Amino acid sequence: MPYLMLWHGRTGRDEEMDNWGELGPVFGPFPFFHMTYNCDIKFSHEEGHVLNIVDDLVYYDGLYYGDWSIFDQPDEEQQSRLIPFDPLKAVPPEDAD
Numbered sequence: 001m002p003y004l005m006l007w008h009g010r011t012g013r014d015e016e017m018d019n020w021g022e023l024g025p026v027f028g029p030f031p032f033f034h035m036t037y038n039c040d041i042k043f044s045h046e047e048g049h050v051l052n053i054v055d056d057l058v059y060y061d062g063l064y065y066g067d068w069s070i071f072d073q074p075d076e077e078q079q080s081r082l083i084p085f086d087p088l089k090a091v092p093p094e095d096a097d
Helices: 076-080
Strands: 003-010 022-027 034-036 040-043 049-054 057-060 063-071
Touching: 003 057, 022 063
Parallel strands: none
Antiparallel strands: 003 022, 003 063, 034 040, 040 049, 049 057, 057 063
């Protein structure tokens, strides 16, 4: 089953990046990840997990991530970033619309 890794994080959507930014969390394994019209990434029918995409960036826990990867076998470093998904941390701030 696949995992999702977020990376290239920044605190603001308009932040100029002069490096690779923050490494983000890894979620999984889940039976699927599904992107809809570049507005969200859904996973887990039972839990209804959703990551929102705002200005082409994925929002989670106060950061906006410009890159995400899907893979089936996490390496040691990716396993160290594996966390349970918290839907409350996936809600973008009001000014993100």
